[in-house]
Amino acid sequence: MRRFRIFTAIVAASALVLTGCGTADSPKTATPGASGALTPIKLQLQWFYQAQFAGYIAAVDQGFYQEQGLDVQLLEGGTDIVPQTALAQGKADYAIAWVPKALASREQGAGITDVGQIFGRSGTYQVAWKDSGITSAAQLKGKKVGNWGFGNEFELFAGMTKAGLDPGKDVTLTQQQFDMQALLKREIDAAQAMSYNEYAQLLEAKNPKTGKLYTADDFSIIDWKKEGSAMLQDAVWANTEKLSDPAYQQQTVKFLTATIKGWAFCRDNAEKCRDLVVAKGSKLGKSHQLWQMNEVNKLIWPATGGIGVVDEAAWKQTVDISMTTKNQTGDTVLKKTPEGLAYTNDYINQAITAAKSAGVDVNGTSFAPATVTLQEGGA
Known part of the structure; x- marks a missing residue:
């Protein structure tokens, strides 16, 4: 980024x-x-x-x-x-x-x-597995949420605050590396990603169960532009x-x-x-x-x-x-x-x-x- x-x-x-x-x-x-x-x-x-x-x-x-x-x-x-x-x-x-x-x-x-x-x-997303059911900021409650920190997290925090969540209490925040491995390994429930970089890394990764690349259908995206916190x-x-x-x-x-x-x-x-x-x-x-x-x-x-x-x-x-x-x-x-x-x-x-x-x-x-x-x- x-x-x-x-x-x-x-x-x-x-x-x-x-x-x-x-x-x-x-x-x-x-x-x-x-x-x-x-x-x-x-x-x-x-x-x-x-x-x-x-x-x-x-x-x-x-x-x-x-x-x-x-x-x-x-x-x-x-x-x-x-x-x-x-x-x-x-x-x-x-x-x-x-x-x-x-x-x-x-x-x-x-x-x-x-x-x-x-x-x-803004090009910032929060991305989750489709089968997690997470499609909005409100649904991050009780989840393990990754973010890079270093001042990159405020769209995420603003989105959660707007949804009535307390970023310090209602989610488990995890320091995320500048890649998507933690999400791919299901170590976290949602990961921070730029539309032009990390999100693509997910779609470039191979699904070990099928031997084929993951597709957009495997994931859900929270777009902060749509959530009003971009x-x-x-x-x-x-x-x-x-x-x-x-x-x-x-x-x-x-x-x-x-x-x-x-x-x-x-x-x-x-x-x-x-x-x-x-x-x-x-x-x-x-x-x-x-x-x-x-x-x-x-x-x-x-x-x-x-x-x-x-x-x-x-x-x-x-x-x-x-x-x-x-x-x-x-x-x-x-x-x-x-x-x-x-x-x-x-x-x-x-x-x-x-x-x-x-x-x-x-x-x-x-x-x-x-x-x-x-x-x-x-x-």
């Missing part, structure tokens, strides 16, 4: 710096800055290379950042990397982070602003203090313009982007990455207000859940309403205008998800 340390652990971590040099099939002509050179940019990702970040990988590969006069270097994430902290400490120029965790970092002093809400929808996830964050600098403002618009092109490219060329991600060194297989690309596109497209625009209602719901939902120890993500410039649509709207002028479909109204056939182990 994309997952990083618990929202209270705002600790500096050194990033593994991997160069995102363009390898476009048809390199674009760069638009250099006044000095004739491209402006170097570092983008800190949340997690290891996977299709969750395909739009940024494609924007590098296809030369979209170079068109804007930018030389973008992608910094791969990992378990000990907090993207928003790397941004706040000047180790990156922009970062990809989930909104509630980034807001928690802001509350503790990180000067960061959401300038592009790329994922307009929170905003992947966003592009910028340095708040630097946003007072006109040069950084212009750079941000250019960066977002190229990013929009990258995600539109992956919407229209899912298999090509799958290949780019695999070539980047992802440990996940081709069918898994194609599934992930397809599911990630669902979280972005269609984008009614334009890709990356922060929806006020979704933002408010995320903040409300962050302030009111308690975890098993009684802690909330936020203690108060975010202060200052927590988000702005100024730069993404300028980028949308620029992308539209270049002929890019920024809404994806006609986007239709594909049907992806998974292979064993995601091969």
Whole structure:
């Protein structure tokens, strides 16, 4: 996912710096800055290379950042990397982070602003075996419920709270690994999963009784979007203090313009982007990455207000859940309403205008998800 340390652990971590040099099939002509050179940019990702970040990988590969006069270097994430902290400490120029965790970092002093809400929808599920009878948050009562922790659990807790359950008393919470083995072995009754990653791992696993892969009919899904407890996830964050600098403002618009092109490219060329991600060194297989690309596109497209625009209602719901939902120890993500410039649509709207002028479909109204056939182990 994309997952990083618990929202209270705002600790500096050194990033593994991997160069995102363009390898476009048809390199674009760069638009250099006044000095004739491209402006170097570092983008800190949340997690290891996977299709969750395909739009940024494609924007590098296809030369979209170079068109804007930018030389973008992608910094791969990992378990000990907090993207928003790397941004706040000047180790990156922009970062990809989930909104509630980034807001928690802001509350503790990180000067960061959401300038592009790329994922307009949450991709978090709670998955159970179909024969368990669990189809809603209310039915988790008395069950053994897995979650990753590290601040990823608040949609689950909000859903249970909304259903009248006390997350600290009415269920047995279990620290879940970043895979689905505990559910497959029936060690837990319900497991946390991203629609684009861990859920696919279930469908890539072989049923030992039949020798065939499991299917969606073997499982039931609690989708927090339907339960009303979804929170905003992947966003592009910028340095708040630097946003007072006109040069950084212009750079941000250019960066977002190229990013929009990258995600539109992956919407229209899912298999090509799958290949780019695999070539980047992802440990996940081709069918898994194609599934992930397809599911990630669902979280972005269609984008009614334009890709990356922060929806006020979704933002408010995320903040409300962050302030009111308690975890098993009684802690909330936020203690108060975010202060200052927590988000702005100024730069993404300028980028949308620029992308539209270049002929890019920024809404994806006609986007239709594909049907992806998974292979064993995601091969």
